[in-house]
Amino acid sequence: MATIEIGVHLPTFGKQPGAPYGYIREAARRAEDVGLDAVWSGDQLVTGFQGPVLHSGMVLATAAAVTERVRIGFGVLILPLRPVAWVAKQAASLQYLSGDRLVLGVGSGGTPHGLAPWQAVGVPPEERGRRTDAALSVLPQLIAGEPTRLPQEPDQPVITLSPGVAVPPILVGGNSGVAKRRVLEYADGWFPSSLPPETLAVEVARLRELAAERGRPAPRVTMGVMAALGDADADAAISSLVNAYHIPREHAESILLTGGPRQAAERFAAYAEAGADHIAVSLNVGPWEPQYDVLGEARSLLQ
Numbered sequence: 391m392a393t394i395e396i397g398v399h400l401p402t403f404g405k406q407p408g409a410p411y412g413y414i415r416e417a418a419r420r421a422e423d424v425g426l427d428a429v430w431s432g433d434q435l436v437t438g439f440q441g442p443v444l445h446s447g448m449v450l451a452t453a454a455a456v457t458e459r460v461r462i463g464f465g466v467l468i469l470p471l472r473p474v475a476w477v478a479k480q481a482a483s484l485q486y487l488s489g490d491r492l493v494l495g496v497g498s499g500g501t502p503h504g505l506a507p508w509q510a511v512g513v514p515p516e517e518r519g520r521r522t523d524a525a526l527s528v529l530p531q532l533i534a535g536e537p538t539r540l541p542q543e544p545d546q547p548v549i550t551l552s553p554g555v556a557v558p559p560i561l562v563g564g565n566s567g568v569a570k571r572r573v574l575e576y577a578d579g580w581f582p583s584s585l586p587p588e589t590l591a592v593e594v595a596r597l598r599e600l601a602a603e604r605g606r607p608a609p610r611v612t613m614g615v616m617a618a619l620g621d622a623d624a625d626a627a628i629s630s631l632v633n634a635y636h637i638p639r640e641h642a643e644s645i646l647l648t649g650g651p652r653q654a655a656e657r658f659a660a661y662a663e664a665g666a667d668h669i670a671v672s673l674n675v676g677p678w679e680p681q682y683d684v685l686g687e688a689r690s691l692l693q
Contacts, residue, residue, distance in 0.1 A: 394659070395427040395428065395669070396669050396685055397429060397671065398670070399431065401414070401417055403434075412442075415456045418452070421682055425686050426460060426685060427461065428460055428668065430464070431449040433467045434468070434503065435507040436503060436507055437634075450484055450492070455487075461492070462493070463492070463493035465581065465670050466561065466563035468497060469496040469499075470517065470518040470519075471511050475532060477496075477529065481529075486553055492558040493558055493559050496525075496561070498522040498568075500515075525541070528540065528541050534554045534555070536550065537550045559578045560576065561612055563614075565593075570600075579609045579667075580610075582614065583613070587661050590661065594611055594666075595665070610668070612666070613670070615669055615671050616647065617671050617673055617674075618647075618676060619685070620676075620684045622676030622677075627646055627675045647671070650687075655688040655691035658692060659692065
């Protein structure tokens with residue numbers, strides 16, 4: 391089978407009543423112990439399904455503190471919700487404290503959970519694209535500790551953050567053409583989600599063509615995949631996707647990965663053939679421990 395890296399989203403969201411979440415230390419250690427390559431955290435201020443959600447930066451700091459090898463990644467941080475200087479400070483601190491293990495996935499966000507997150511921080515959602523581009527244009531310099539003029543207004547100050555660190559890989563999340571344009575202009579990699587392998591193959595081929603035209607390296611691809619593995623209740627996972635993301639049930643069924651280690655490994659190999667370098671798995675329902683074990687076994691099959 392093709393070789394590909396496998397990571398997993400930590401249990402940061404309580405999507406179902408009574409669903410386990412918050413076992414960050416235990417989950418991060420388990421991911422490292424079973425041989426996975428990375429742990430990831432989603433990022434939301436509030437959610438439309440009214441479940442609890444933990445702060446992504448604190449989740450990754452906790453994961454970094456209890457592991458030695460796995461990379462820690464934002465999958466993805468909603469960039470325009472925050473001042474870019476604070477994003478850079480948080481990223482640099484995580485990179486420093488983790489020993490250069492950070493992967494900085496970012497996105498422009500949206501309104502799947504309503505307007506409340508944007509209203510809460512005083513950012514009009516129609517400005518999210520402009521703010522995302524402006525932030526990406528200076529984020530690497532800020533993280534590296536270089537003197538940088540902040541982008542929001544012409545009279546913004548030049549600041550230098552310290553400590554400057556090695557700039558982590560920056561990934562742009564999203565399936566849209568705008569997201570791929572940002573990948574080519576600002577980022578090291580692309581973080582799409584919920585695409586079947588055959589669709590991903592077409593998108594990756596085009597992205598590589600555009601990168602070659604610009605004379606830049608082909609972006610790495612981290613594919614977001616939703617799963618209910620082993621004995622996890624696939625029907626409950628499908629219902630969770632329908633309710634949380636307001637998608638048709640047929641679409642939820644088509645994007646959900648189910649089964650044991652062999653089935654997972656075969657799907658991951660198909661993504662590798664399509665051009666993915668890394669899979670970031672989100673588990674929607676069921677105990678996380680046995681599903682992490684399934685992922686570890688699938689990872690072994692791909693060696």
